[in-house]
Amino acid sequence: MEELNENIQFQISDELIKKVEHLIDSREDKTTLEFLNEFHYADIAEILDELSFNHAIYVIKLLDSETTSDILTELDEDLREKILKNLSDKEIAEEIEELDTDDAADIIAELPEERQEEIIELIEDEEHKAEITELLAYDNNTAGSLMAKELVKVNENWTVTQCVREMRAQAENVTRVHSIYVIDAAGKLIGRLSLKDLLMASPKAHISTVYIPKVDYVDVNEGVEDVAKVMQKYDLEAIPVVDKNQTLLGRITIDDIVDVIKEEAEKDYQLAAGITQDVEADDSIIELTRARLPWLFLGLIGGVGAALIMGDFEHMLKDHAVLFFFTPLIAAMAGNVGVQSSAIIVQGLANDDVKGSINNRLIKEMFLAALNGVILAAFLFLFVWIYKNDVYTALAISISLVVVIIVAGLIGTFVPLFLDKRGIDPAIATGPFITTSNDIFGILIYFWIAKMILGI
């Protein structure tokens, strides 16, 4: 059992980092190499993320380019940028030679434009160079930007034996064979074949007699989120990418889709929490401020708006000061209800399960908000009545609360649906945006209704 590599038990620790630092500092390159080569490249990337920059670059220069190219793809973006800055064009080109086309294109795309061309020129493998250049031309967030050129394709006219021979050559360049794509003489995708089918077919059979003509595929200009949905729905591990003439261009694998799903979820989560830009806990204070301050500023403006509204109702202070004590409650409830309803809509839109018209949604939310509002208002009524012994004030505050909750629910439902119809990401409607507008509307409605009921 000793040889078995238990990756799941890899746990980064201070001792491990110290040991690596010590090995580097002692310049015992051979021991360092032997030690590091025991780890998976994803684990080495994790170690480098924790080392000082000088130590990290030392390791990168020490390891062979087959390993370092894989490590580069796994590194934290900031560290990768710094390391690439410290590598020569020639060194980067060598790393690129080792990578699959999709990873290669991703790394080149991160470089400053002036370096991109120079590095591409230095790639020796002409086919690799042409494929990377092709991939770089696709728009961000399209299937083309996510696909790799590496795949195994066979001609429908081959026999199984011929096919296995050809595949041996092709498979050298393909890390994992998912499906074998079957093309016609013109290069058009016409079906697929699994390795399992090939393994079980008679060696003399023609591919045209054994392939499966049913194959899912995506257009090269399809959006990545739609590709993710298709792959999830049909439980696919890879999907071929074609152009408008059905010519097979590349394939997308599920591991890239997993990253898309995670990033999408994290982005929505951060938007809901009032954080623009993709930041991590370990980013600098300046980066974090840049991501957080704009939303807080929005909140500040909302708060100032609320203050101005309250200033307008200042004459009510004398006899109904208690109304002012409940403004944070009103604002909080308006904000919470708005976020709840918008979050459900945003999530439903992402999963394609918001059906029916906007009107039906709004009617449903109205009933829902009214039900919640009445239950909450009943408790608030009892509290204010007992607390202030003033049934009219208690009634005014409670009735206002119900109306505020209904309006907040409607805004929370309407805004994301409206944005989505306009082709704008509805996720921006959650979080501080909805909270702030609901705060202002809420307080305005509250004083307005209270004024009517109390007849001031």
Added chain:
Amino acid sequence: MEELNENIQFQISDELIKKVEHLIDSREDKTTLEFLNEFHYADIAEILDELSFNHAIYVIKLLDSETTSDILTELDEDLREKILKNLSDKEIAEEIEELDTDDAADIIAELPEERQEEIIELIEDEEHKAEITELLAYDNNTAGSLMAKELVKVNENWTVTQCVREMRAQAENVTRVHSIYVIDAAGKLIGRLSLKDLLMASPKAHISTVYIPKVDYVDVNEGVEDVAKVMQKYDLEAIPVVDKNQTLLGRITIDDIVDVIKEEAEKDYQLAAGITQDVEADDSIIELTRARLPWLFLGLIGGVGAALIMGDFEHMLKDHAVLFFFTPLIAAMAGNVGVQSSAIIVQGLANDDVKGSINNRLIKEMFLAALNGVILAAFLFLFVWIYKNDVYTALAISISLVVVIIVAGLIGTFVPLFLDKRGIDPAIATGPFITTSNDIFGILIYFWIAKMILGI
């Protein structure tokens, strides 16, 4: 090109639903069958979700059990429950026979306990029965609950030819072959072999000479989130599951992990938005109320708390009414900052990239919040100064704002870290929970500092 099945273009439409309803109502079973069999089972599931219950159950009884068993796994949970209620034990057992062990166990686990045993008894394939029974015994959210028993395993002592022969038999039961697991005579996992390796090896070679002894695996009791992390980190499409003696028990495939990642993200998102339980936009008003009301109630209590605090400072109303106008602003800022900082920590914890001590985190957040707070307070100072022409009030409100923001940031950072250390899901610390406590603390601190500065 006609034969090519373009699944990505499947788009559910009212016309399609009407057509299916019409076909069912006309009792033209043969035409209905032909029409539906053109679709992927995941698409048929989508269609059934839109049909009336009677139509849906008609389709289920019409299609063969090979198709319906797959459809069942893709249906909306509520509809599946209703359909299973309308199928006899015998009929369900027939569906179960068709399914892979993991899907079979998932469906049985959803049934009422009294039916579970009866249905398992009716499964004719003894091996399938035993395997499903084994899977049902594993705890929820462990690797065991997610794995399937279907896999391809070969003995290290076989030759490649023997191996291919054995595999042909095994592969009949396995939808997709990811890796071939290599075991020793005792059934212990000792390595793996890819189909590609097998395809490229000499037929006479012994497996022991060609297999790769490096293999990632997980323990059957490992948590599903950790399994997801490992599979993502190492870009795995399948991972073998072993018991504490290293005996190979099953395997987990990436499509199940994609579901885990999505569910986890949706749960965190809903918690941040103040929604308990897993609800969807199309759930009933009662279900949605049950998910939303508890958090709103928490907000109500927070608001009442804020009102009581303001009541305590009522004596300040006469000379400093303007202080009261800014309470919604203070509460909103405290809430927003708290949510921002807790969301970053929760996300960082989920991605394992929150390193270093809690103290360092708190110190960093203090500087960050202070920086944001001072910038925001400067604007607020100017506004209040111009609006009220009272420099002391402006100063009191602005200084309070800075302190409130710092405290809110610290609470937002500390609470999720604390919960995580205690083994509690830190995601519950985002959303209304943090907002409500920050509202109360914020308003208390605000009046307290204002009182000191204004010397009341």
